[in-house]
Amino acid sequence: MMKVAYVFSSPNSQKILKNMIIPQIMEDRHGVEVVGMFFFMDNTFFLLNGTEMGESLQKLHEKTGLLLMACDQCAYERGIADQIIPGASIGCFPHLYASLGSIGVDQVITL
Template identity: 45%
Template structure:
């Protein structure tokens, strides 16, 4: 089974990802193939360069081919992306100051990025 995670609630990335999902992925006992993760609001902060959770996640994502995407508008508002606010959703906003492999985008970019390896389930945390 393939899953994608959407981190949308407060502390979802630091608590649920950092203490549950990520350790399971690292141990190889998560129970599902994770194909993508989308980060909204303050959850984008966990992907900053140097953040322990983000650095561990970047390593696992690279090994397992997991898409890591931040909401372009959320990242822009937190100075973690470059581009114009009116260009959100166009695919022209770029992530900055984030761990290796993270891209910025909105739903059109998320759908396109997962089209070649679609999840069976999307889980919002």
């Protein structure tokens, strides 16, 4: 099965993630193995502990083990680096590459 990672940078990412990607993965009908998600700019708020989206992403992480990472500078600028869900981490591209490199990603998709 193809392994993909998503990079969420668009302001429209919430709708796509909430209404399509998360339900499809949770119902085993997404069609690929999602091995990682990286969040930029205001999308780092998706990983905030105590929010509906954060809880959904935490459940997804617990089910699949996929990597959840917030851009470190984005998280620090927004003052949430210490408030993200337990299944997520913060980092920059070198951290993302190192984490995904051993998994063997076939495609990275930016939304």
